[in-house]
Amino acid sequence: MKESINFFEKVYEVAAQIPFGRVTSYGAIATYLGAARSARMVGWAMNASHNNNDIPAHRVVNRKGLLTGKHHFDGTNLMQQLLESEGVIIKENQIQNFETVFWDPSKELPIL
DNA sequence: GTAGTGACGGAGA
DNA sequence: TTCTCCGCCACTA
Numbered sequence: 001m002k003e004s005i006n007f008f009e010k011v012y013e014v015a016a017q018i019p020f021g022r023v024t025s026y027g028a029i030a031t032y033l034g035a036a037r038s039a040r041m042v043g044w045a046m047n048a049s050h051n052n053n054d055i056p057a058h059r060v061v062n063r064k065g066l067l068t069g070k071h072h073f074d075g076t077n078l079m080q081q082l083l084e085s086e087g088v089i090i091k092e093n094q095i096q097n098f099e100t101v102f103w104d105p106s107k108e109l110p111i112l
Numbered sequence: 113g114t115a116g117t118g119a120c121g122g123a124g125a
Numbered sequence: 126t127t128c129t130c131c132g133c134c135a136c137t138a
Binding site for chain 1: 119121122
Binding site: 007030035036037038039040041044 | 132133134135136
C-alpha cells in the first residue's frame with residue numbers, strides 16, 4: 001500500500017457530493033481539484049471507485065455528456081438506467097439537457 | 113528505463 | 126458540431 005494519494009480521496013469526496021439527478025464531468029472535478037490538465041486521472045480514479053459503493057460513478061461523464069464509462073459497469077445499459085432513474089434523460093449514450101443537469105463542483109462547492 | 117494505454121480536455125481545422 | 130493532435134499523470138508490459 002502506498003501513501004494514499006489525496007487526489008483519489010478528493011475525487012471520491014466530490015463525486016459523493018453530486019446531488020441526486022445531477023451529473024458532472026471529469027474535467028470539472030479535475031479543475032476543482034486543481035488538476036485541470038489531468039482529467040484522465042479523474043477517470044482513472046473512477047475506475048478504482050468500484051471498491052467504493054458510495055461513489056456514484058454513473059453521475060460522472062465526459063464534458064460532452066457522453067456516457068463513455070458505461071462499458072465499465074456490469075451491464076451495458078446499467079449506467080444509463082441509473083441516470084434515467086434519477087430523472088436524467090439519455091439518448092444514444094448521450095445526456096439530454098446536459099446543461100440543465102450539469103453540476104459544477106467549482107461552483108456548487110466551496111473553493112478548495 | 114522506455115513505450116503504450118487510458119471512464120479526458122483544449123486548441124486548431 | 127466533429128475530427129485530429131497534443132498534454133497531462135499513473136499504470137502495465
